[in-house]
Amino acid sequence: MRTSTTTRLRAAARPRVAALTAAAVASLTLAACGGGSSSASESTLRFGLSAEPVTLTTGVWQGSATNFVLTLVHRGLMTLDESGELVPGLAESVETPDPTTYVFTLHEGLTFSDGSPLTAQNVKSSLEYYADPESGSTLIAGLQDIAEITADSDTQVTITLAAPNNAFLEYLAVPTAAIVPDASLNADTPNNVGAGPFVLEDSQAGVGMTLAKFDDYYDAEDVALEEIDVSYYADGDARANALVSGDVDMIDYVTWENFDRVGDTDGVELAAQPGPFQYVQFNTVEGPFADPLVREAVAHAINRDNALTAAFQSNGEPLYGVVMPEDPALEGVGDDLWSYDPDRAKELLAEAGYPDGFSATLLATSQYTFLQDTALSVQQDLQAIGIDVTLDAPDWSGRLEKGAAGDYDLAVSGDVGIVTNPSYLLGHVQGPDNFNRSFGYQNPEIAAALTDGLRATDDAARVAAYEEAFSIFATDVPFATIDTRDQAWAHSDDVEGFANLPGFHTFFSGYTLANTSIER
């Protein structure tokens, strides 16, 4: 009886084993016959993106992955060329008969990717929406000077400003300033329809998206890529591996520990540019850092070279002042406000009434290693001048909440301006609190001087205004800068025409994919 059961079991087991073996062999055979890389065609760019973009919300800043998609699918009146220069986009030309009047002439026959025409009326309604505080747009501050927008004809728009604003055109080149159909001008409709060089064709949550060339784009004849095949690679190493092994042709955000490996790989090019800046922000409402002398002491205590090595393997520049735009007229302005001088720092502390130092909490985050490493370096520097620093490193979400609520004494942060014009600093010295500005800090004098700089119509007046702003900045210290970090994209040598735009514009480099080609 027992024997027969066993026999039955064994008989049943054999074909199962055979089936398993067959399956294993089949999967190995399949694996062996395909070769290393996925389908790669002449005009398809395979792109490894560092994060999955969230649903696009019109006008709202949603991070660099989302901005990347915006630079492909959308265009504004202005855009950036491959050297980062401001050039007309949907506008064929722009004239400024006087410092408060801008006349934009649109390209003929502009269309959105849904087939509807793009007219001067769309320009008017889009920009009015972005200037409306209710929209939650990135550009509320940047476009606040608009007094009137008139659609003179289907292809001509005149914008009148209440006062001169030398950053106005730059704000119009920000990816979130794209001209969109009226139907997209609300918080609920995904902002997928644009007039950019590519159209969002397909999206697979968690995996990737496909963008196809938009044939009715105003400069379609210069767009070489037929398709951009985006895959998401959240992990920095996995992203670098994908490029090095040839799984993708191009990646964004090369992490600093991968700079050498990617840069030294044959057939791969690393494109690095100085990008965001790191800084120490303060709680200026309560605690010792409400005293400007203590803040200035911190600005002199930070060993910026050490911080740069700790966080970025020295891929960046130490920053002893504020980041200023590449502009010959502003050469040397604002770049030398503090020095690394621990003795001076101790003197300042003593002057503020803390000859023996004090204890403080430094807010960082465990989620971004470079911010945590920067914090560790700053902690050591402050220890050296007698400030006993406890590190608080919650995940990014916790960091945001604590930052916005002022639940810290000091914090390390990284930031970019949405424009390179020094008006990006305005948000740090006036207006509501948020997670990455010094808690409770308001300085109407600096704000007024920065605004004078923004309104200035000649170089001498601009320089004078900024000199004034930074002389207050140096001693009142709204924040203490540490360094700028290199931000890198990387691509195979087959990719031509892409440029990593310098400075804060590095995150808008997707614009140059309109003029990128691939030769396999």
Add this chain to the structure above:
Amino acid sequence: MFSYVLRRIGVGAGLVLLVLTLIFLALHLVPGDPAMLLLSQGDGASVTPEAVARVRTQLGLDEPLLTQYWQFLSGALTGDLGESFRNQQAVSEAIGERLPRTLELVGLATLIAVVVGVPWGALAARKGGWFDSLTSVLTSIGVALPVFVFGSVLILVFALNLGWLPAGGFAEWGEDPGRHAQVLVLPAIALAVGFASTVARMTRSAVLEMLHQDWVRTARSLGLSRRAVFRRYVLRNSLTPVVTTVGIGVGTLLGSTVLVERVFNYPGLSSLLVEAVTARDYPVVQGIVITIAVLFVSINILVDVLYGVLDPRVRR
């Protein structure tokens, strides 16, 4: 047997409900505002308070906690898990896409682990000597080796140096079956190494224990060959603890493939869970945790039932 299974299912359902409540509370207790996170992804241009408030209303986060709990609970019971804060995809759809991928990976890893681990452990127990010692050493390394280290080594050798297989990624079976299989090979092996080692060790010790049973000697004295006793009786009787190990192992793997998914950029359920936690994407986290809890409980019930199949004594 039937009432036993029913009772197990009842306990399982209670457990799932408990997990469901705990995860809801835990998520809302942990600091972090999903609305603010959505608007500040890494490079932080300043967020306006208006924008944050608008997103909070949009996501229903301004409702009282009890209302939110009730909505979540009633939704979950009717199979509606809500939609993702980040991309408005229905959570059930997201899980529907991701779960099969993770199951496929875990399934393949389990297959490798069982096909390699059981014979290896049995052989080590039976042969003894140097092979047994070697097995002990190798399986110790296999269990101790962190999966992300082994995964990275696999990538280095087979993707970057030899170029035989992709370094990671994913392709749908329907679109590119060849690549679909290719991308599975390395992560499945990385995942299987530790698992196969555990299975081998468990098989080895169970077999050793069985070999010393009195009935083994009796069977031999009745004239059955050593080989027949081993294959027909010893191995089969040794499999009960192995099945438990495999069952628990599969359940654990379901929730812990995250490192492998990360290293190989494989868009499975675990990586979605981690992304959702960091983004405070509440509906997605809740949905996945419930799914994993249900699966874990079901696998355990299945394992109990399997005992009955392998060991007739349990059935009585």
